[in-house]
Amino acid sequence: MAQFWKPGTEKPRLLEDEEGGVLFLSAAASTSSGYGYASIEKQRQRLPVHKYRTAILYLVETHATTIIVGETGSGKTTQIPQYLKEAGWAEGGRVIACTQPRRLAVQAVASRVAEEMGVKLGEEVGYTIRFEDLTNPAVTMIKFLTDGVLLREMMDDPLLTKYSVIMVDEAHERSISTDVLLGLLKKIQKRRPELRLIISSATIEAKSMSAFFQTSKRRQSLETREPGLSMEPAILSVEGRGYNVQIYYVEEAVSDYVRAVVSTVLSIHDEEPPGDILVFLTGQDDIDAAVQLISEEARASGKNSSGAKDIALLCSLQQIAWTCPKTVRSSTSLCTNIYIAWLIVLPLYSGLSRSEQDLVFSPTPRGKRKVVISTNIAETSLTLEISDIENLVVAPISKASARQRAGRAGRVRPGKCYRLYTEEYFAKEMSDEGIPEMQRSNLVSCVIQLKALGIDNILGFDWPASPAPEAMIRALEVLYSLGVLDDDAKLTSPVGFQVAEIPLDPMIAKMILSSNQLGCLDEIITIAAILSIQSIWVSARGAQKELDEAKLRFAAAEGDHVTFLNVYKGFLQSGKSSQWCHRNFVNYQAMKKVIDIREQLRRVALRLGLVIKSCEGDMQANVVSCFVDFLDQRNDPQVHFNLLLQNMLLSSVVRKAVTAGFFANASRLEAYSHNGMYKTVRGSQEAYIHPSSVLFRFRPIFAISVVLGRN
DNA sequence: ACTCTTCCA
Incomplete structure (x- = not known):
């Protein structure tokens, strides 16, 4: 029975899938009717991907590993798990797994697939991410999860026996956990030939991926136990949705890219036909600023058409000239809108709560335009491992990821992509591909995970991308000095195994274990929870002075860690009030996350048999006033030092626990240094106290820091 | 040498 959309009712709409699939929603958003299904x-x-259904199923049947080269928009992520299920791979209690590098993608794809299959999320289709397990072991057939979660699962079940097929999606992103996972899956495959792997990857990476899963001929004959099963990886290419994306470059490099984003968004909104806008920016601060600016400008120009703001806006719009190299710029059929209420500006970054992130996926109301300003993939951060300190430098993206982003505009119809750099910059300055994360970052966590899985020969591990030997040795040194590895580079018992069990950076894990012995675990898990989120303070654009003053209310002479404790205590005493947070420049969403993570850590601690004990009695309540006095006399070094010593006694166990984890970062103020330069005790590496620290103006003689400045 | 960065367990 056919049904048609009636004019005057809300139009049915197409929703863009995370992976390019399209979901049809009826106006009533009901999918239970036969029509919706x-x-x-x-x-x-x-x-x-649909016309490859048979081919994919055949390849998976006959090959241990199948590499799917899928352009964006092919629908592989949502469809392939369903094909596998339909073909019987989930029968007999087996499970089909599909990993994603990001939590948000896991949630989005899982709910999409559940909807397509007409089942309740968490039953036949489920997902698992940290803090959230929406699966039912008795009935779940298709399970989406982050690759990090799958790695954790290997600690309990090293051969991942419950899975019949594991699809590793977005493998071309080459995140550390994806790479480690691929290495381990290759090993598992030798023991479990019946396990099928599907690696989904972008074009450029497919060859090296295939080479990685190639088994040598000699071994192959020994290991193939299943008749008709080839251990050679198969490669299948699925084209994307072929909509054109027009690319525009700025004619001249922009100086202030946040401002350029604002102008561009507003001019797109003004000149282009309906369609949503997706913007990539580096980080939370820039995103918040852009969201605010766009909203302000839009409101100002809508409400007050003769105001000065309007003129300012027009000026800024005119500053950007675009060039479009290969296609002719279409200038006709432009409709002119009035901005104001028709623009919905939404930020997107991991620090947001789930409900805020969900807004991005909700359908755009008719007649409105949605602008999503998002992080990551935007301008990838580069981690340089220099001695024991992790440094992050913002580096330009690669051409490959620029292309991928442009592809996002062409999912459901032709799109446009405005690049805020010149064409020349793209051609000459940007590298073709990003460097795999494995080759540029801190390997401490990664090494300990492998050790915990019983991989002793880390240096001989078969990586998809070999890490730098120096970085590897550095990681082993750190773990050895933490007492996690012994002389033979084996996990120590119990400390090593316990550290591996705690889902945190090993230095933080060690801090937690030490606090157990020192009797201040209660305080330390609070600190650990706060350290694992971005920042507990609100972003301080334009209100730096107020933020600094707010910080002083909590600032402890002992430094940021004890300051965090004061904030947490105040938050609890306020009854977890959002108003309290607002008054004190504390980020309410961040504090809610802290409560969540802290609870998780408490459970982990109890499981490890640790005792949640507080050192409340040891701490004095008046650290705040103490700090203020100290500031007033900050020109007298002797007073500094005396006070520091005195304050050390106030919460010595907390400080000891922090030190037990982070001693590798201990630094000493350089004598005669007038700019506050420190050098690490171990490596004599230059360091500075970060200006956001309460100790920034303090300049204590010694500092134990989690993040030191870069040089 | 007065400022920030993403993701994941």
């Missing part, structure tokens, strides 16, 4: 079926069949 049939439409979903039809939509599924229209995806490019």
